[in-house]
Amino acid sequence: EAGVVQSPRYKIIEKKQPVAFWCNPISGHNTLYWYRQNLGQGPELLIRYENEEAVDDSQLPKDRFSAERLKGVDSTLKIQPAELGDSAVYLCASSSDSPLHFGNGTRLTVT
Amino acid sequence: TQLLEQSPQFLSIQEGENLTVYCNSSSVFSSLQWYRQEPGEGPVLLVTVVTGGEVKKLKRLTFQFGDARKDSSLHITAAQTGDTGLYLCAGAGGATNKLIFGTGTLLAVQP
Numbered sequence: 001e002a003g004v005v006q007s008p009r010y011k012i013i014e015k016k017q018p019v020a021f022w023c024n025p026i027s028g029h030n031t032l033y034w035y036r037q038n039l040g041q042g043p044e045l046l047i048r049y050e051n052e053e054a055v056d057d058s059q060l061p062k063d064r065f066s067a068e069r070l071k072g073v074d075s076t077l078k079i080q081p082a083e084l085g086d087s088a089v090y091l092c093a094s095s096s097d098s099p100l101h102f103g104n105g106t107r108l109t110v111t
Numbered sequence: 112t113q114l115l116e117q118s119p120q121f122l123s124i125q126e127g128e129n130l131t132v133y134c135n136s137s138s139v140f141s142s143l144q145w146y147r148q149e150p151g152e153g154p155v156l157l158v159t160v161v162t163g164g165e166v167k168k169l170k171r172l173t174f175q176f177g178d179a180r181k182d183s184s185l186h187i188t189a190a191q192t193g194d195t196g197l198y199l200c201a202g203a204g205g206a207t208n209k210l211i212f213g214t215g216t217l218l219a220v221q222p
Contacts, residue, residue: 042212043212102154
């Protein structure tokens with residue numbers, strides 16, 4: 001089966017600029033997650049979707065982050081405006097139950 | 112808030128040596144997973160343990176879930192350079208069975 005696909009792989013932007021990440025989960029996986037991971041640390045959950053509904057967005061900084069999962073398949077995560085502290089790897093994962101299947105992430109550098 | 116502390120944070124060993132990574136929490140988890148993450152890729156599931164005291168073996172890797180389901184360990188026998196990576200434990204628990212990742216152990220196996 002095709003894995004979780006994320007794009008872009010890398011993104012370098014200046015602070016205060018907007019940025020968007022895209023995720024295509026494994027076909028048939030109803031649950032989709034966005035995580036943020038700093039270098040050498042564990043991923044931290046930003047938001048979890050069950051189909052098109054965001055069921056856990058308690059860790060999403062809603063003043064600058066937004067996400068959507070239209071039609072319950074692909075998802076986008078947006079940051080506007082980006083700050084220096086947003087530099088990290090943004091991982092998307094999907095599952096139909098357990099375990100999670102991760103994409104290769106988008107490495108964001110904010111300068 | 113459930114926290115999973117991993118130790119050591121970093122480990123550099125020679126090929127052929129043995130090592131143990133620990134994952135500790137004050138919270139009880141319904142299940143615990145171990146992932147390995149290589150540079151530029153997403154975490155990949157190694158094993159899931161669900162029963163207190165459970166021991167699972169995956170070739171040279173031995174995973175143990177603590178009797179109280181609050182901690183876990185990963186033991187690698189005769190490490191190989193291919194074992195190099197970031198090892199992450201992740202516990203599921205609480206009303207929503209939310210998955211919380213540990214702080215990570217970065218392992219480097221030198222030839």
